[in-house]
Amino acid sequence: MAGILVIAEAADGALAPISGELIGAARKLSAEGAGSVTALVAGDAALAQGLIAAGADNAIAATSANLATGTADAYVPAVEAALAQSGADVILLGQTSLGRDLGPALAFKLGTAVAMDCVELKVDGGKLRATRSAYGGNARAEVGFKNSPAIATVKAKSFDAPEGAAGSGSVSSIDAAGEPRVKVTGTSRAESTGIRIEDAPVVVAGGRGLGDEGGFRMLEELSGLLKGATGASRAACDLGWYPPSQQVGLTGKTVSPNLYIAVAISGASQHMAGMAGSKNIVAINKDADANMVKVSKFAIVDDYKKIVPALIEEIKKLG
Ligand SMILES: Cc1cc2nc3c(=O)[nH]c(=O)nc-3n(C[C@H](O)[C@H](O)[C@H](O)COP(=O)(O)OP(=O)(O)OC[C@H]3O[C@@H](n4cnc5c(N)ncnc54)[C@H](O)[C@@H]3O)c2cc1C
Numbered sequence: 001m002a003g004i005l006v007i008a009e010a011a012d013g014a015l016a017p018i019s020g021e022l023i024g025a026a027r028k029l030s031a032e033g034a035g036s037v038t039a040l041v042a043g044d045a046a047l048a049q050g051l052i053a054a055g056a057d058n059a060i061a062a063t064s065a066n067l068a069t070g071t072a073d074a075y076v077p078a079v080e081a082a083l084a085q086s087g088a089d090v091i092l093l094g095q096t097s098l099g100r101d102l103g104p105a106l107a108f109k110l111g112t113a114v115a116m117d118c119v120e121l122k123v124d125g126g127k128l129r130a131t132r133s134a135y136g137g138n139a140r141a142e143v144g145f146k147n148s149p150a151i152a153t154v155k156a157k158s159f160d161a162p163e164g165a166a167g168s169g170s171v172s173s174i175d176a177a178g179e180p181r182v183k184v185t186g187t188s189r190a191e192s193t194g195i196r197i198e199d200a201p202v203v204v205a206g207g208r209g210l211g212d213e214g215g216f217r218m219l220e221e222l223s224g225l226l227k228g229a230t231g232a233s234r235a236a237c238d239l240g241w242y243p244p245s246q247q248v249g250l251t252g253k254t255v256s257p258n259l260y261i262a263v264a265i266s267g268a269s270q271h272m273a274g275m276a277g278s279k280n281i282v283a284i285n286k287d288a289d290a291n292m293v294k295v296s297k298f299a300i301v302d303d304y305k306k307i308v309p310a311l312i313e314e315i316k317k318l319g
Pocket residue numbers: 136137206207208209210232233234235236247248249250251252253263264265266267268269270271274284285286287290302303304305
């Protein structure tokens with residue numbers, strides 16, 4: 001195979017976490033025979049140098065100001081130029097607002113296909129194969145590619161950024177970009193307090209079994225003591241008990257904390273799709289047959305209203 005082109009992303013002048021995860025995915029494919037890893041980022045050479053430090057073999061800084069819009073029509077010519085320069089036959093993007101738009105646009109322009117929202121990637125018989133959720137999260141589908149380049153968007157938190165990476169590759173620049181047809185009139189940041197749920201080492205998540213939004217205040221106290229974040233099932237978010245930005249699952253965030261405490265969450269496959277990668281799952285549920293209890297490392301089968309306050313008291317005693 002001829003190499004992998006990673007479309008990295010930056011925010012506030014720094015590489016976004018998805019960039020390291022994409023390089024992690026690309027390094028895995030490279031080890032399986034997919035060739036060298038080139039990463040492209042909109043920005044200057046210093047930002048691109050960060051991609052080398054993150055584990056890319058080569059980095060390209062795409063310097064056109066048009067890319068600041070983050071729209072596919074601006075990005076397609078930049079990616080085509082990077083593809084010509086790198087000779088890659090695999091393109092990896094994040095399943096982000098950029099990747100969701102750019103992946104299909106590139107596939108159309110390059111006469112190939114895109115596999116969206118992939119959670120696993122591998123090289124098989126000299127070709128990329130990608131795994132993603134199917135049937136509303138109840139099954140996983142593995143897909144291959146007939147044409148080249150093979151394009152895949154990768155779900156956040158599906159791959160780890162390479163550890164202790166410190167590459168020594170070269171940085172080049174291109175200024176190709178399209179004229180954006182979309183005018184960005186403003187941006188606003190989603191309100192969030194404390195640690196991002198995707199980055200939290202501990203997540204305490206609540207479900208419909210909490211009974212009302214007041215239950216989340218209790219979970220927030222627990223997650224605060226554990227220096228973590230609070231999450232929710234879709235059922236709880238749909239009831240308006242917690243912000244959709246904190247929803248975990250197939251149609252929410254993907255998290256892989258060291259500790260995931262699922263409080264009054266049944267463990268539907270669509271919820272599991274967002275947290276099954278957690279290192280330790282603890283279930284608090286009054287139903288011993290709930291799926292979350294079955295998949296958990298430790299389960300407390302009882303009413304959360306008894307268990308969570310007791311846990312809070314014990315943790316407070318530990319200081
Ligand atoms: C296409 C699609 C996408 C979806 N995406 C998502 C997604 O991203 N995230 C997601 O979460 N869901 C998603 N869902 C919904 C999913 O199928 C489930 O409906 C949802 O996860 C159920 O949420 P829940 O576990 O909070 O509620 P329930 O299934 O109602 O479970 C409540 C649990 O609380 C327990 N309980 C009740 N009272 C107490 C108590 N006092 N103490 C302790 N335990 C108690 C019960 O035993 C039960 O296990 C999606 C569904 C579809 C079709």
